[in-house]
Amino acid sequence: MSFDFKPDSQQQVPEMEPPKERVGRFSIAISSAFVLLLVVWFAWNPVAGAAKAAWGRRCAREARTALAAEEWSRAVEQTRAARRWAPDDVEVMRVMIEFLRVSGSDPAGLAQQLRKLSEKQPLTEEEQMLLGRTLAATGKTDEAREVYEKLPLSTSTNKPALELLSNILRQEGHDEEAKALAARATRKEPETPEARMKIALEDKNSSFAELRRRSHDELLALARLETEIAMEAVTHLTMDPLLTSAEAVELLSIVDAHAHKKLPVRLGVVSALMRLRPEQREILLDAEIKRFQSGDDGALEHLARWLALEKQHTRLLKLVPMELAAKSRELYPTIAQALAEEGRWQELKVMLTTGRPPVSQARVAIWLAEASSHLEPDLKEASRLLSGSIQAAEKEGSLANLLAAAMVAEKIHLPEVALAACQAAASKGGEAALPMLQKSHELALAQKNSGVLLQTARQLLELRPASAVYADRLAYLRLILGEEIETVDLTSLKETNDMRAMFTVTLERVPPGLLRALAAYRMGDHPAIQRHLGDIGDTSSLPPGQRAVVAGLLSLAGKPERAFQIAEKVPSTLLLDEELAFLEKAR
Structure with a gap:
């Protein structure tokens, strides 16, 4: 049996509207509560923050009042409360800084608070100084220097800034410099x-x-x-x-x-x-x-002098007419020197021998000597001219011309003349005396002139009586030359040096043992020689002359093998005749 479906014959069900949803009171209450919760949630943070900041600032003011009244326990309590309520508030940070500054209890914390405050707003000048001093006190001198370097010029040279730099230097161990800077900070300058x-x-x-x-x-x-x-x-x-x-x-x-x-x-x-x-x-x-x-x-002489300083001699000679230079006391030396620098010796000679030069005869003779050294096969004329210039300069009292004569004489290989010029310059005294005596000693040493060496050594010690270097040198020369031995006093050899002399002379200290051994040799006490030489130690660092003397003394003291070992390494060409005599004893 089959089922036959006919849609047209079926009865349709009528359409019906769904029932409306009803919102209950409970649902409305829940929704309202949720919205209110959201509003409270978003509004709470700023309100709470403002409230905390206000309370923190109130505590900060209480703390500041307590600090002013020196009520320390209350100040501690209120400062802690202020920090607990509003640690990032500027007013609270400032009272924290004040508390840490006054109490001195936490320098590292003080520096941290100052750094934190600087992130909020620029530090005042006083706060910058405080930060720098605090960093220096905690050993952070590099950071303290950064603070100092950022100070404006008008601030960096005033008393607080100089005291800050003084503190930095003291922390770094520069006590003398720190003291000098602190003294300057207290000095009032208009x-x-x-x-x-x-x-x-x-x-x-x-x-x-x-x-x-x-x-x-x-x-x-x-x-x-x-x-x-x-x-x-x-x-x-x-x-x-x-x-x-x-x-x-x-x-x-x-x-x-x-x-x-x-x-x-x-x-x-x-x-x-x-x-x-x-x-x-x-x-x-x-x-x-x-x-x-x-x-x-x-003026033209200003430009000419500048061109000479810049070594622009060709430009200078092209700029200044020779006729004008011949009449000018200012231009004449500049042009003469330019011709010398350019190697135009014949032109220089013509200029110097034409007319009446507007400069001293001593200076003319010095230029002529240099020109002559290049134009003539021997140095006789140059030597004669320089010797004459030294005499003229001494009469004129011209130190500048004496120095110029010494320089030219050494330049053209006339060491005897250079030595004479240096000695004449040294005799003038003043600031040039010391360097000229030292130069005289150097030249006399190169010429193996024992007499001048002894003379300059005596003069140097007179000029610097506290110098152990010069005292040793004079004693050594007297003993090896066998002159003025009665004046040598070795009972209390100086052990401290005049530091200025140490940096301006080429010879080192003479070992006390060598001086005593030389004195024993002059007294004929050969047994004492070996005893004193034992105090010298390694001789490799001694100058050749002193090594030669040690070798000779060792040979006399019965140590020929040791004497020969030292002697064979000494270059005889560098020795004074008296030192060479000692060296021969060891060979």
Whole structure:
């Protein structure tokens, strides 16, 4: 049986609307509570933060009042409370800093709080100094230096800043420098350009980079003034190794626009610019000559002297007419020296022997001597001229000409004449006496002139009586020469040296054992020689002359093998005749 489905004959079910959903009161309450919770959640953080900050600031004010009243326990309590409620609030951080500063209980924490405050807002000048001092006190001198270097120029040279730098130096072990800087910090200087210049020049040659940098910045600030001192500042800056190319260009503009401009100052800036921009050297040189020729800025001798200093002798000789130089006391030496530097000896001789030179006869003779040494086969004429120039310079009292004569004599290989010039210069006294006596000693040593060596050694000790180096040298020479032996006192050999003498002489200390052994030799006490020589030790570091004497004394003391070992390594060409005599005893 099959089922026959006829859709048309079936009764359709009428469509019905679904019943509307009803929202109950409970559901509404749940939804409202959820929304309220969200609102409270998002609003709570700022409200709570503001409340905490307000409470923290209130505690901070209480702490500040307690600190002022020196109520320490209450200050500790309120400071801790302020930090607990609002550790990142500026007012709270400041009271923390004040508490740590006053109590001195936690320098590292104080530095941390100051660093933290600097992230919120710039530190005041007082806070910067406090940070620097705190870092220095905790041994972080590099960080303390960074703080100092960031100070503005007007701040870095005042008392608190100098005291900060003094603290840094003291922490680094530079006690003397720190003491000097602290003394300067307490010294009251007027805030005048002259006083600022004085301090800047004191700091210019400081051994500390910070002070040299501050000096440079101060000089730059002074150079920008409209007063005459600006030109002095510019001159000092042109010789400052910290000068940059951009600053040199600025200085050139300053000089050109200044009411007190001077050609030598400008030329000094150009020299600095050429040093900083060597690829522009030729352009700058030609530009300065052209600029001078097209205007009336400065005197010709200023430009001529500058070209000579820059070794631009060809340009100089082309610029200055010979006829003009022959009449000028200022130009004549510059042109004569330029001809010498260029090797134009015949022209120089003609210039010197024509007319009446506007310079001293001693100076003319020195130039003629140098020219003669190149134009004639022997040095007889040069020697005669230089000897005459020394006599003339002594009569004139001219130290400069004596020094020039010594320099030329040594240059053209006339050591005897050079020695005479140095001795004459030393006899003038003053600052040149010491270097001229040292040069005399050097020349006499090269000439093996024992008499002059003894004389200069005596003069050097008279000039520096506290110098153990000079005392040893004189005693050694007296003993090997056998002269003035009665004046040699070895009972209390000096063990400390005049430090200035140590750095300006070539000979080292003479071993006390060698001096005593020489004294024993002169007294005929041969047994004592060996005993004293035993105190010398290794002789390899001694000068050849002293080694030769040791070898000879060892031979006399019955140590021929040891004496020969030393003697065979001594170059005899470097010895004085008296030292050579000792060396022969060991061979």
